[in-house]
Amino acid sequence: MKIIVLLKRVPDTEAKILINQEGTGIREDGVKFVINPHDEYGIEEGLKLREKLADGSKVTVVCAGPEEATEAIRTALAMGADDAVHVCDPKLADPNPFTVSEVLAKAIQAEGFDVIFCGKQAIDDDLAQVQSILAEKLDIPQVNNATAFEMAADCRSAKLSRRIEGGDEKIETSMPAIISCDKGLNEPRYASLPGIMKAKKKEIRKKSLADLGIAEVPGTGRSRVLKWLPLPKGGECRIVAAEETVDAVRELARLLREEAKVI
Amino acid sequence: MGNDVLVFGEIRGGELKKVVRELISAAATATGGTGGATDAVLIGAGAASLAGKIKGFGLRKIFTVEDELLANYSTEGYAAVLASLIAENKYRYVFMGATAMGRDLGPRVAARVDGVMFSDCVEVRMEGGSLVVRRPVYSGKLFVELSPEGDRTVFVSVRPNNIAPAAESGGSTEISPRPSGVTRDMIRAMATEIVPLAGGRPDVTEADVIVSGGRAMKEGANFRMLEELADLFGGAVGASRAAVDAGFAAQPIQVGQTGKVVNPKLYIACGISGAIQHLAGMRTSKVIVAINKDPNAPIFEKAHYGIVGDLFEVVPLLTKEIKTMMQ
Numbered sequence: 001m002k003i004i005v006l007l008k009r010v011p012d013t014e015a016k017i018l019i020n021q022e023g024t025g026i027r028e029d030g031v032k033f034v035i036n037p038h039d040e041y042g043i044e045e046g047l048k049l050r051e052k053l054a055d056g057s058k059v060t061v062v063c064a065g066p067e068e069a070t071e072a073i074r075t076a077l078a079m080g081a082d083d084a085v086h087v088c089d090p091k092l093a094d095p096n097p098f099t100v101s102e103v104l105a106k107a108i109q110a111e112g113f114d115v116i117f118c119g120k121q122a123i124d125d126d127l128a129q130v131q132s133i134l135a136e137k138l139d140i141p142q143v144n145n146a147t148a149f150e151m152a153a154d155c156r157s158a159k160l161s162r163r164i165e166g167g168d169e170k171i172e173t174s175m176p177a178i179i180s181c182d183k184g185l186n187e188p189r190y191a192s193l194p195g196i197m198k199a200k201k202k203e204i205r206k207k208s209l210a211d212l213g214i215a216e217v218p219g220t221g222r223s224r225v226l227k228w229l230p231l232p233k234g235g236e237c238r239i240v241a242a243e244e245t246v247d248a249v250r251e252l253a254r255l256l257r258e259e260a261k262v263i
Numbered sequence: 264m265g266n267d268v269l270v271f272g273e274i275r276g277g278e279l280k281k282v283v284r285e286l287i288s289a290a291a292t293a294t295g296g297t298g299g300a301t302d303a304v305l306i307g308a309g310a311a312s313l314a315g316k317i318k319g320f321g322l323r324k325i326f327t328v329e330d331e332l333l334a335n336y337s338t339e340g341y342a343a344v345l346a347s348l349i350a351e352n353k354y355r356y357v358f359m360g361a362t363a364m365g366r367d368l369g370p371r372v373a374a375r376v377d378g379v380m381f382s383d384c385v386e387v388r389m390e391g392g393s394l395v396v397r398r399p400v401y402s403g404k405l406f407v408e409l410s411p412e413g414d415r416t417v418f419v420s421v422r423p424n425n426i427a428p429a430a431e432s433g434g435s436t437e438i439s440p441r442p443s444g445v446t447r448d449m450i451r452a453m454a455t456e457i458v459p460l461a462g463g464r465p466d467v468t469e470a471d472v473i474v475s476g477g478r479a480m481k482e483g484a485n486f487r488m489l490e491e492l493a494d495l496f497g498g499a500v501g502a503s504r505a506a507v508d509a510g511f512a513a514q515p516i517q518v519g520q521t522g523k524v525v526n527p528k529l530y531i532a533c534g535i536s537g538a539i540q541h542l543a544g545m546r547t548s549k550v551i552v553a554i555n556k557d558p559n560a561p562i563f564e565k566a567h568y569g570i571v572g573d574l575f576e577v578v579p580l581l582t583k584e585i586k587t588m589m590q
Contacts (some may be wrong), residue, residue: 011401013402013520013521013539013540013543014538014539014540015539016404016539017401017404017405019405026401026405037521038521097370097380098374098379101374123401123402123520123521124400124401125400126382126383126398126399126400126401126402127380127382127383128366128370128382128383129369129370129373129380129382130370132338132367132369132370132371132374133370133371133373133374135338135371136371136374136375137374140451141338141339141451141452142338142367142371142452143452144363144366144367145363145367161458162363163363163515164275164362164363164364164457165275165362165363165466165468165469166276166459166460166465166466166469167457167458167459167460168457168458168460169336169363169454169456169457169458170454170455170456170457170458171452171453171454171455172452172453172455173451173452173453174451174452177451177452183514183517183521183522184514184515221412221413222379222411222412222413222415223379223381223409223410223411223412224409224410224412225407225408225409226395226408226409226410227407227408228405228406228407229397229405229406229407229408230405230406231403231404231405231406231546237553237563237564237565237566237567237568237569238567238568238569239558239563239568239569239570239571240568240569240570241570241571245570245572245576245577245580246580248570248572248577249570249577249580249581249584250584252552252568252570252581252584253581253584253585253588255568256529256550256552256568256585257588260529260550260567260568262472262528262529262549262550263585263588263589
């Protein structure tokens with residue numbers, strides 16, 4: 001099988017995110033970038049599937065992102081992916097989901113695919129759109145927020161669970177399909193030292209838009225950002241204190257009822 | 264393209280989602296003064312009978328689509344229904360809840376009709392005849408405001424509990440049953456059943472009150488104490504990543520950047536220090552209460568009310584106090 005795993009480079013979850021001076025985006029200086037944490041579940045699921053099949057199946061990372069995304073791609077290769085396609089083009093600065101999906105569709109079609117794994121959303125724009133738009137462009141089914149995945153023996157269908165409000169939805173899908181992965185699906189492995197050494201020799205095929213046969217940046221002109229806004233400043237925290245805890249608690253309950261009006 | 268709106272009337276568990284009335288309210292904002300009308304579509308079992316629940320809310324038409332093939336949710340089946348309605352009626356806007364279903368369905372249909380989608384919006388308004396949406400990015404560490412461009416259908420998923428729900432306003436609404444036009448071969452991925460969360464507690468993304476526990480809970484069994492407090496409000500129990508990673512709580516109730524983003528009226532954080540990735544998931548809660556032994560815990564910077572103390576002492580007292588208050 002040809003297993004595709006998608007990857008995006010995003011700021012670390014622990015990073016403090018500030019608006020840049022021009023007000024056009026975020027300040028990137030001092031921000032650590034990592035593999036989108038949800039994409040790690042996709043990479044792990046791809047690797048697990050390859051190990052289970054043990055038939056020479058390959059896991060190929062596909063990433064559309066800036067030059068700097070190479071580091072995240074190497075990490076995925078160190079986790080165990082076989083090779084990678086990195087679509088890297090100056091025309092792709094700050095692309096929208098329609099642009100990315102079209103570009104990824106072209107790159108994936110050029111590679112061939114039997115199944116595609118990715119994260120449920122990227123933790124930067126939090127749009128959670130690319131996988132579903134990509135599924136439409138590739139004309140394949142999608143399963144979002146997967147927490148369980150079981151490929152049928154003939155690899156023509158799969159059973160999944162996906163997380164919804166208040167429970168899990170059981171899904172059956174034909175293959176090929178795109179599966180977006182949620183926490184709980186697996187425990188992503190760490191890159192081992194030998195893995196890191198091996199990753200240095202693995203192939204990353206760099207592609208420009210022209211290499212993919214794309215002349216004009218697709219999908220543009222759909223929206224414009226009016227402004228970036230910081231969070232409203234939280235009020236001062238009112239610390240309720242008293243000699244006896246019970247009195248502090250009583251005062252807190254009173255405030256919640258009379259001032260905050262939530263009881 | 265006019266200014267008409269289609270509201271996706273999501274049905275789950277035989278009920279219309281609470282967010283649907285919030286969407287009708289957002290639709291009224293988008294059509295206000297433009298002469299646009301709002302329709303709704305209800306798909307799946309019970310659609311015809313549930314339509315009555317939003318009749319007279321200023322809607323022009325409610326399409327109801329019932330079909331054996333649509334009894335369970337499928338992206339492709341539901342997408343086919345929406346896409347055909349959009350093709351026929353040339354909707355300018357499609358509003359849906361930022362729910363598991365809305366977030367799955369919206370971008371698929373947006374791609375099919377070559378539209379654009381704004382996910383997870385917390386505010387919708389009109390400015391100079393143009394729609395403006397506000398949505399959180401970087402898991403709520405910032406917000407961004409956007410407007411659509413071009414002559415295309417704009418999909419907006421609205422995060423529940425942010426927009427005041429529409430009230431009944433009278434007026435006539437035509438209820439229009441509609442054949443699905445869906446065939447079995449269109450549906451390649453299909454839901455077969457829904458397995459409810461263990462314990463049958465309310466979901467953190469839907470509850471008005473959440474009582475959350477962190478690493479300081481010490482062990483899973485102690486979450487029972489949080490459940491007792493949450494039960495007074497019919498609320499949900501949440502957990503920090505630290506508590507989930509330590510095995511005290513199950514992943515579906517994790518609140519934070521890699522868990523659920525929540526927006527309740529009241530969030531009570533018990534023994535949660537307030538790591539940035541946790542704050543990202545709950546900072547838009549209307550009222551935040553922090554209970555923590557450490558007066559320097561970052562959670563106090565985001566909380567509205569706090570008690571510096573041992574949660575094992577404070578939480579049972581608070582439960583008792585509120586119980587008395589409610590009687």
